[in-house]
Amino acid sequence: MRYLCYDLLIDSDLPLPELHEAPAVRLDGEPDVLIREGALPEEGSAYGQPIGPLAWATPRCLFMRAALCGRFLIEDGRRITWALAPGQDLASLRLFLLGSALGALLTQRGVFVLHGNAIRVGDGALVCVGPSGAGKSTLAAGLLGRGLRALADDVVALDARGRVLPGLPRIKLWQDAAEKLALDTQGLNRLRPGIEKFSVPMEDGAEWGAQPLRGVYELHVHRKDSVEIEPVRGIERVKLLQLNLYRQNFQAVQPTRPEHLMMLARLSGATRVARVRRPEFGFALDALMDALLADLEA
Amino acid sequence: MAALGKPGIWWLASYPKSGNTWMRTFIANLLADGAAPVDINALDTGGIASARALLDEWLMHPSAEMSADELDHLRPRVNEWIHARATEARFLKIHDALRAGPGVPPLVGPASAAGVICIVRNPLDVAHSAANHWGCSMDESVERLCNPAHGLSLTIRHQGRQVRQHLGRWTDHVMGWAGIAAVPRLLLRYEDLLEDPHRHFAEVARFVGLPDDAGRVARAVAHSRFDVLAAQEAQRGFGERPEKSQKFFRSGQAGAWRERLQPGQVARIIDAQAPGMRRFGYLDALGQPV
Numbered sequence: 001m002r003y004l005c006y007d008l009l010i011d012s013d014l015p016l017p018e019l020h021e022a023p024a025v026r027l028d029g030e031p032d033v034l035i036r037e038g039a040l041p042e043e044g045s046a047y048g049q050p051i052g053p054l055a056w057a058t059p060r061c062l063f064m065r066a067a068l069c070g071r072f073l074i075e076d077g078r079r080i081t082w083a084l085a086p087g088q089d090l091a092s093l094r095l096f097l098l099g100s101a102l103g104a105l106l107t108q109r110g111v112f113v114l115h116g117n118a119i120r121v122g123d124g125a126l127v128c129v130g131p132s133g134a135g136k137s138t139l140a141a142g143l144l145g146r147g148l149r150a151l152a153d154d155v156v157a158l159d160a161r162g163r164v165l166p167g168l169p170r171i172k173l174w175q176d177a178a179e180k181l182a183l184d185t186q187g188l189n190r191l192r193p194g195i196e197k198f199s200v201p202m203e204d205g206a207e208w209g210a211q212p213l214r215g216v217y218e219l220h221v222h223r224k225d226s227v228e229i230e231p232v233r234g235i236e237r238v239k240l241l242q243l244n245l246y247r248q249n250f251q252a253v254q255p256t257r258p259e260h261l262m263m264l265a266r267l268s269g270a271t272r273v274a275r276v277r278r279p280e281f282g283f284a285l286d287a288l289m290d291a292l293l294a295d296l297e298a
Numbered sequence: 299m300a301a302l303g304k305p306g307i308w309w310l311a312s313y314p315k316s317g318n319t320w321m322r323t324f325i326a327n328l329l330a331d332g333a334a335p336v337d338i339n340a341l342d343t344g345g346i347a348s349a350r351a352l353l354d355e356w357l358m359h360p361s362a363e364m365s366a367d368e369l370d371h372l373r374p375r376v377n378e379w380i381h382a383r384a385t386e387a388r389f390l391k392i393h394d395a396l397r398a399g400p401g402v403p404p405l406v407g408p409a410s411a412a413g414v415i416c417i418v419r420n421p422l423d424v425a426h427s428a429a430n431h432w433g434c435s436m437d438e439s440v441e442r443l444c445n446p447a448h449g450l451s452l453t454i455r456h457q458g459r460q461v462r463q464h465l466g467r468w469t470d471h472v473m474g475w476a477g478i479a480a481v482p483r484l485l486l487r488y489e490d491l492l493e494d495p496h497r498h499f500a501e502v503a504r505f506v507g508l509p510d511d512a513g514r515v516a517r518a519v520a521h522s523r524f525d526v527l528a529a530q531e532a533q534r535g536f537g538e539r540p541e542k543s544q545k546f547f548r549s550g551q552a553g554a555w556r557e558r559l560q561p562g563q564v565a566r567i568i569d570a571q572a573p574g575m576r577r578f579g580y581l582d583a584l585g586q587p588v
Contacts, residue, residue, distance in 0.1 A: 133351075248355075
């Protein structure tokens with residue numbers, strides 16, 4: 001099967017219902033990425049230096065365990081080999097494949113990848129980054145409820161001109177967040193068996209093409225009742241963007257890329273970058289969305 | 299400042315509401331050795347082992363997309379990884395039972411610990427302190443202490459800042475940690491820390507290889523006194539206070555259970571927790587609470 005995601009033509013022996021199939025005009029081209037099942041060892045010490053308890057890497061090769069589900073070998077920014085552990089399910093493996101494995105592959109290709117999600121706002125993209133649990137997905141789902149569209153989930157890849165590439169067309173939502181947004185989870189797919197987190201599928205954004213990056217917002221919680229937006233300026237912008245690159249331990253084995261430094265300079269000059277704080281207790285979702293959209297227009 | 303203490307993870311292991319935050323505050327003040335107390339909202343000693351942020355840094359995939367059972371199996375590897383690469387002493391708080399269940403590897407072992415400081419508090423006092431902390435009734439709190447399946451962050455409907463922690467019964471919890479094998483361990487009772495803080499906190503300093511001179515220990519003890527912490531919370535709040543609780547630092551005493559617990563609640567705890575209570579001197583030879 002052939003799919004299009006992050007402007008990559010992906011040829012996979014594992015059906016990936018989360019992705020949209022490649023349009024006919026792209027089908028005949030040489031695929032950019034091959035995803036194939038293969039035999040892989042339990043541990044990856046043959047593939048590089050350990051970069052974490054479950055991963056081994058060189059600049060061109062990354063072996064990682066996907067929790068207890070299976071293993072991946074990602075090579076040359078072009079090939080992902082997968083192995084499912086006995087008794088595990090493919091939905092779980094796909095979740096890790098389309099998250100970290102694809103993120104690692106993009107990183108190997110030298111793509112500038114932020115960890116967060118991207119929403120199409122007008123003629124551009126709003127990217128939300130920040131620590132796990134800050135509420136990025138709930139915010140994204142809220143914005144969708146206001147008629148906006150998702151561009152990428154978890155892995156936000158930029159093209160050489162600093163525009164956001166349409167990525168995985170979905171939002172991942174917890175049961176409680178879905179209820180807060182009055183979304184019925186009955187008809188939604190569970191991300192994995194046994195986990196109360198659901199995949200909200202989106203229309204294919206590939207036809208929109210890459211979207212100019214209008215703003216990067218780092219979301220945090222605080223123990224106040226208010227929503228606060230603090231613009232980030234100067235060198236602090238570069239630092240914020242660097243700290244939100246996709247998985248620092250992947251980045252650590254990559255060579256320094258002059259084009260990334262150029263990208264940081266370009267983004268910190270042309271894009272709104274801010275820290276946003278929302279109440280920890282009581283999400284204040286509407287106030288948060290109002291504040292963000294107003295800030296983006298300011 | 300030169301690195302202090304032997305590099306690696308020093309585990310601060312306790313059942314909740316047993317003095318763990320007090321211990322972290324002492325260590326933070328001992329390390330800082332400042333003229334003023336360290337800010338309780340900036341206790342930069344190393345965090346808590348069940349923090350999602352810590353696990354997400356190393357698991358390669360979001361912990362939020364893993365089941366609690368998977369994480370029980372993966373967390374020991376994360377702990378070993380952090381310990382093996384630590385270039386300085388890191389003090390990690392942990393409330394989990396040492397082992398989540400049969401067939402699950404222990405969370406901490408010789409490959410993941412420079413040492414373990416176990417803090418134990420009379421479960422009769424833990425019960426009323428926890429009722430406030432958990433925002434539940436006294437009966438409910440007593441039952442949680444006696445429940446072999448009790449745990450923290452059990453919800454699977456939203457993403458908390460921490461992953462599921464299996465606690466089990468108080469007695470199994472404290473006996474598990476006290477019995478940890480092949481790891482240097484210091485056992486402390488909350489009540490002894492209250493009675494003679496200078497002596498016991500100096501023991502802590504020596505155990506982890508931090509300066510233990512009387513002046514420095516005394517300053518750190520003074521800066522982590524209950525009234526100092528409570529005053530800081532009253533002024534600026536405390537980020538670790540749960541939503542349902544009015545105050546994190548509430549009473550900090552030993553023996554308040556005599557006024558707070560009903561006889562039936564005391565009996566229930568003694569009945570369920572006798573092995574641990576006897577081991578740590580909370581029951582006398584006749585089985586009566588001390």
